[in-house]
Amino acid sequence: MEFDDKVPIYYQIKTVIYDRIIAGELAPGDKLPAVRQLAVSLTVNVNTVQRALREMIAEGVVISQRGRGNFVTDDPQIIERLRERLITQYLKQLYDQLHRLRISDEQMIDELTAYIEGQGDSNDNNAKN
């Protein structure tokens, strides 16, 4: 996996795992891979994975069970809050970038609607998964 070397790696690992949780690739209650296995699959340092895990545990999204490993929380409220947080975060990035181009709010909505309509084919592909 390729990381952006300008952004702290632990933060990017968190983003990858949070994305997988919200996309449903990691379901509530699922066990996360072992730390070293995660490090190997992401080609990062074991300590960096551990730091990412510590933060995810502190945020309540990952639950650490002594001797058993790390699990995705099965609390639907926490997952829902994470989902909202991620959506807001990605929308903010998009909004800020378009805003910098001096695109008006109405124009943004029109452009986005038109873009989504143009995405018909790839949406069909996504639906199969």
Place this chain on the structure above:
Amino acid sequence: MTTTLKIENLTYRRNLKKILTDVSLTLSGDKIVGLLGENGAGKTTLMRLIAGVAKNAKGMVSVNEETALPTRKRLISFSNPLGGLSASLKITEVKSFCQRVYPDFDEQKYDQMSSFLNLDESQRLSALSKGTREKLVISLTLARQASVYLLDEPFSGIDSMSRKKIINSIIQWKPADSLMIISDHYVSEIAPILDEIVVIKDNTVAVHKAADAIREESGQSIEDYYESLYGEADSND
């Protein structure tokens, strides 16, 4: 047990030329540290002094508070470029040689790495490509059960596929409580696996910082940050 490597006021000259001046550095914990610097900055010399291969320096080096050379050598596994061995030796003979020299050589671990890296044990040293030779060096170095691993420019002149495999085997087989130092003059290829970087510049340690702290504080990549240390001096325009 946590590994601590401590260097205090280390000064080294060769033929009246200063190579390292007053180097002090403490590295602690199960980290991977990138030792960076231009060609000729003294990275290899520093590794040789840590490993006790180069001698007659002023100052002190200790690993887990052990300063005596024989003890230190037992705690340190230094990548050996295999220069002293006959080119007609087969890989399997090089392995037996290392088993005899190093009581902490773990054959099972070596075999796992060797098969992961697709080494052909019947090949002779003279027939190895640069990448294959480096894979062998890494396998032999990591097969020892040491507290400190010193890898001297393991990626120079290596193609990207071999590099990825070597990086992967480092992540998989570096013992959990050991300290590893990897020297390189081209940082971007190893940046994602580094906990900390140490930059050698003007004969001494110019920077010792956590990699993610650099990204967080400066918003720069490790490579850009490293290059910024050299400022205008190197630019030709």
